[in-house]
Amino acid sequence: MDRLRQQLKVYLIMGTANSIFPLQQTLEEAIKGGVTMFQFREKGADALIGEKKLQLAKELQAICQEHHIPFIVNDDIDLAIQLNADGVHIGQDDENVAVVREKLPNKIIGVSTHTIEEVEAAIADGADYLGIGPVFPTKTKADAKEVQGTKLIEDIRVKGFTIPIVGIGGITDENASAVVRAGADGVSVITAISHHQSPAMVAKQLSRSVEKGLK
Numbered sequence: 001m002d003r004l005r006q007q008l009k010v011y012l013i014m015g016t017a018n019s020i021f022p023l024q025q026t027l028e029e030a031i032k033g034g035v036t037m038f039q040f041r042e043k044g045a046d047a048l049i050g051e052k053k054l055q056l057a058k059e060l061q062a063i064c065q066e067h068h069i070p071f072i073v074n075d076d077i078d079l080a081i082q083l084n085a086d087g088v089h090i091g092q093d094d095e096n097v098a099v100v101r102e103k104l105p106n107k108i109i110g111v112s113t114h115t116i117e118e119v120e121a122a123i124a125d126g127a128d129y130l131g132i133g134p135v136f137p138t139k140t141k142a143d144a145k146e147v148q149g150t151k152l153i154e155d156i157r158v159k160g161f162t163i164p165i166v167g168i169g170g171i172t173d174e175n176a177s178a179v180v181r182a183g184a185d186g187v188s189v190i191t192a193i194s195h196h197q198s199p200a201m202v203a204k205q206l207s208r209s210v211e212k213g214l215k
Helices: 002-007 023-033 049-068 077-083 097-103 114-124 151-158 176-181 200-215
Strands: 010-014 039-040 071-074 087-090 108-113 129-132 165-168 186-189
Touching: 010 023, 010 071, 010 200, 023 049, 023 200, 039 049, 039 129, 049 071, 049 077, 071 077, 077 087, 077 097, 087 097, 097 114, 108 114, 114 129, 114 151, 129 151, 176 186, 176 200, 186 200
Parallel strands: 010 039, 010 186, 039 071, 071 087, 087 108, 108 129, 129 165, 165 186
Antiparallel strands: none
C-alpha cells in the first residue's frame, strides 16, 4: 500500500483526444518531469479501436516499463489482459470490482467514486485505490459529476479509511497541494499536462505542489 501511495503522487491520464503532441512524446517528457503513474484512457468520438489502439497502447506501455512506472488501462479489461498491464481503472458504470479482480488477480484496480456509499462498496469489493472527483471544475469529461471540492476526501479520512486516494478534476500545480492536505495521496491530471507546451515542466511543478501538501 505504501508503494502504491508513492506511485499515485502525479498520475497522468491521457488518450489521443487529449494531447497536443503525439502521446509518446508527451508521456516521455511528463515522466522526466515527475509523473509516477500513467493511465491509457482512449475515449471519445474519434478514439482508436482494434489494432491501432493496441499498437499505441503497446508503445505507451513500453515507455512506462522503461521508466519503471505503472501502466494502467482505463475500462478496457480485455486490453489490460492482452497487454498484461499493471492494472485497470474502472468507473461506476463498468464491471464490478470483484468480477474484475477474478480476471486480473494481483493487478492494481482503481475505482472512480463520488459518494461515501460508493467508497464503502469499492473498498468492500477489493479496490486498491480510489479516484475521487471532480474536485474542481473540469471540461475534459462531458459527463462529469457535480464538483465537490475536497469534502469527500476529507470524509473518507475522518471515517478512518486508509485506502490510497487520488484526486481528479481541474487539478493544477496551484491547487494540488490543497488536495493532498485534505487526505489524498496524489493527484491525477489530464489536460494540465497533455495540453501544456512543456509537459516536463508542469509535471515537475505538480510534483513539487504534491510534496508541499504532504509536508
